[in-house]
Amino acid sequence: MSTALSVNVNKVALLRNARSGEVPSVVDFARAALDAGAHGITVHPRPDQRHIRITDVDALAELLSSPEYADREFNIEGNPLDLSHGDHLMPIVRRVRPTQATLVPDASDQNTSDHGFELTKPEVVGELLPIVEELRSQGCRVSLFVDPDPATAEAAKQTGADRIELYTESYAQAFGTPDQRATVTRFADTAAAAKNAGLGVNAGHDLDQANLGLFLEHVGGVEEVSIGHALVAESLFSGVESTIGSYLDLLNQR
Numbered sequence: 001m002s003t004a005l006s007v008n009v010n011k012v013a014l015l016r017n018a019r020s021g022e023v024p025s026v027v028d029f030a031r032a033a034l035d036a037g038a039h040g041i042t043v044h045p046r047p048d049q050r051h052i053r054i055t056d057v058d059a060l061a062e063l064l065s066s067p068e069y070a071d072r073e074f075n076i077e078g079n080p081l082d083l084s085h086g087d088h089l090m091p092i093v094r095r096v097r098p099t100q101a102t103l104v105p106d107a108s109d110q111n112t113s114d115h116g117f118e119l120t121k122p123e124v125v126g127e128l129l130p131i132v133e134e135l136r137s138q139g140c141r142v143s144l145f146v147d148p149d150p151a152t153a154e155a156a157k158q159t160g161a162d163r164i165e166l167y168t169e170s171y172a173q174a175f176g177t178p179d180q181r182a183t184v185t186r187f188a189d190t191a192a193a194a195k196n197a198g199l200g201v202n203a204g205h206d207l208d209q210a211n212l213g214l215f216l217e218h219v220g221g222v223e224e225v226s227i228g229h230a231l232v233a234e235s236l237f238s239g240v241e242s243t244i245g246s247y248l249d250l251l252n253q254r
Helices: 010-016 024-035 055-063 089-096 122-137 150-159 169-174 180-196 213-219 231-237 241-252
Strands: 003-010 040-043 073-078 100-101 141-146 163-167 200-204 222-227
Touching: 003 200, 003 231, 003 241, 010 231, 024 040, 024 055, 024 241, 040 055, 055 073, 055 089, 055 241, 073 089, 073 169, 089 122, 089 200, 089 241, 100 122, 122 141, 141 150, 150 163, 163 169, 163 222, 169 180, 180 213, 213 222, 213 241, 222 231, 231 241
Parallel strands: 003 040, 003 222, 040 073, 073 100, 100 141, 141 163, 163 200, 200 222
Antiparallel strands: none
16 A cells, blocks of 8 residues: 655745745645645644635645646645634635545644644543534545554544544654654554554654655555655755655655
């Protein structure tokens, strides 16, 4: 099984927002990534629109609806349980109907996602159940952001979700250190538990060209990786086409 690459374009939007105007263009970067072979595009629109804006979501949805990208996917991330700014995520997903909705338990004021859902708590599963049901009824594949914990992976099945996304920051931090082996084993065990429960496995956060190969070598059955920060940074030096090509080479070795 090959692993798909979904390119998170949030950091392109963050750079664009540092000035007025549309430079760099989020859509043009996404198009370049897709033309270079990326399998999909990921966005995480937050209520304050500090990077991805609602208009970006709509423009990317239009791009991905074109016939030349009919085999590519659109993944929208966000927290449907955070209503501090009203119902932000669900209206977007209802309108756009992306291929995949990745649910992430981050607060609206967080700099970035930093933990997964505590799915071993019945109340969390209960909150997610109707949301997952609605998303799946709209044709969205649903993935839940989780920490590396086999018990959490098994509990994810109770929500009706299709996949989990492994939150890989702890792996990235342990990479190249004495903690690497134990950490990657925990991720492998979590992925195996998810597979045994009938769930697909995605992964993302702080993956890059240096650490991705080892992760995929030891963590079996990863269907998709979502990579943004490192990929955009690497593209500044090597260009989008070359950087996407390097990631695809890593993925195709598995």
